Amino acid sequence: MMYRGGVVLVLVVAAASLPAxxxxxxxxxxxxxxxxxxxxxxxxxFRGDFRRFGGEVCLSGTGATRIEVWLxxxxxxxxxxxxxxxxxxxxxxxxxxxxxxxxxxxxxESTAPMQxxxxxLKMKGESRPLDVPFSLRRADGHVVLSGTLILDRLKYGxxxxxxxxxxxxxxEVKVKFxxxxxxxx
Amino acid sequence: MRWRNTDQSYGILAQGLHxxxxxxxxxxxxxxxxxxxxxxxxxxxxxxTRHKSLGLAVLALVLLRLLWRLVSAPPALPESMSKRERFAxxxxxxxxxxxxxxxxxxxxxxxxxxxxxxxxxxxxxxxxLVAKNAHRAALYKSLHHxxxxxxxxLLVGHIxxxxxxxxxxxxxxxxxxxxxxxxxx
Ligand code: HEM
Numbered sequence: 001m002m003y004r005g006g007v008v009l010v011l012v013v014a015a016a017s018l019p020a021x022x023x024x025x026x027x028x029x030x031x032x033x034x035x036x037x038x039x040x041x042x043x044x045x046f047r048g049d050f051r052r053f054g055g056e057v058c059l060s061g062t063g064a065t066r067i068e069v070w071l072x073x074x075x076x077x078x079x080x081x082x083x084x085x086x087x088x089x090x091x092x093x094x095x096x097x098x099x100x101x102x103x104x105x106x107x108x109e110s111t112a113p114m115q116x117x118x119x120x121l122k123m124k125g126e127s128r129p130l131d132v133p134f135s136l137r138r139a140d141g142h143v144v145l146s147g148t149l150i151l152d153r154l155k156y157g158x159x160x161x162x163x164x165x166x167x168x169x170x171x172e173v174k175v176k177f178x179x180x181x182x183x184x185x
Numbered sequence: 186m187r188w189r190n191t192d193q194s195y196g197i198l199a200q201g202l203h204x205x206x207x208x209x210x211x212x213x214x215x216x217x218x219x220x221x222x223x224x225x226x227x228x229x230x231x232x233x234t235r236h237k238s239l240g241l242a243v244l245a246l247v248l249l250r251l252l253w254r255l256v257s258a259p260p261a262l263p264e265s266m267s268k269r270e271r272f273a274x275x276x277x278x279x280x281x282x283x284x285x286x287x288x289x290x291x292x293x294x295x296x297x298x299x300x301x302x303x304x305x306x307x308x309x310x311x312x313x314l315v316a317k318n319a320h321r322a323a324l325y326k327s328l329h330h331x332x333x334x335x336x337x338x339l340l341v342g343h344i345x346x347x348x349x350x351x352x353x354x355x356x357x358x359x360x361x362x363x364x365x366x367x368x369x370x
Pocket of ligand 1: 210213214215216217218219221222233236237238239240241243244285288289290291292293294295296303326329330333
């Protein structure tokens, strides 16, 4: 009896822990995702997008468990060629030296209805802890993560020299993202 | 001194608006040329921002001036002027009004399409006229330059004609716009 009971117990425990161990990792589908930014120029909002990005998000039954994403700062598109050129230059993203901005989560907390990823953002050679609040929803048969965060651009050296003047070019940058994951919801 | 125009002279309000707009338009020509010549940087942002705010003030003042013209008719041109001269004067004045509206309007369209909206002297957000569009922005920029160049050209004619009235013909036409002269008894 003892022996059989033990087998049943092991099976039950194994079954219960199975979904948690089988991480369901999916790639971000760039065609259905977006990353945009907004900051103030001379007191007015100025917006732009990043066109090339990607990454992977791992899911469990309750939400996301791991996030690894990147973007190519050279894909910045603020709608004006001369401004895009400046943003790729050494005062801003210095894309030749730092061709990649990356974020990876260390842990993810659920604070329904949102989740918060705690991790590191690496941008222009500067690695800093960053919490990213996001929501996860299932839309059109896909999993979509979206959120907004505020970055202090000066902490990452985005806009050095005269561009560190936050009266004319705001220091706070609002980043909005929406990532549709490949595969079914 | 009267507020309203008489059949002999412009009133104080029309004169005041004329000279205020004259000073601002010259300031705008200088400011625009100076700012557009600066390299992309904080100084360019600063001066172009002032140029945009001041230009919108000109637009508002010109509209006010036209409105006042409807309320209080300007003095007629004297019979001493030939038909051709009167035609030239009336046509120039109409074109000046048209360009005083078209030039800042094209600037406003340009700023809107470029995504570089205006916060009026830091006091309030000016609405955009059109959505951001790099293609259109280039078009509106050329329009702004074109209208401004035409305006400058017409101003040369306008000022030349005024000086001719004052110093060659000595027919008191220019004096009608000068606040410190009295109409002949
Ligand atoms: C009476 C009104 C105005 C006058 C006389 C004027 C005149 C000028 C002039 C002379 C320039 C330099 C053009 C060049 O580079 O050759 C300029 C540039 C410019 N103006 Fe205006 N302007 C007026 C109103 C406005 C307004 C209302 C706006 C926007 C709200 C505006 C936006 C601009 C911008 C953005 C430029 C820079 C163009 C560039 O990038 O080269 N202007 N303006």
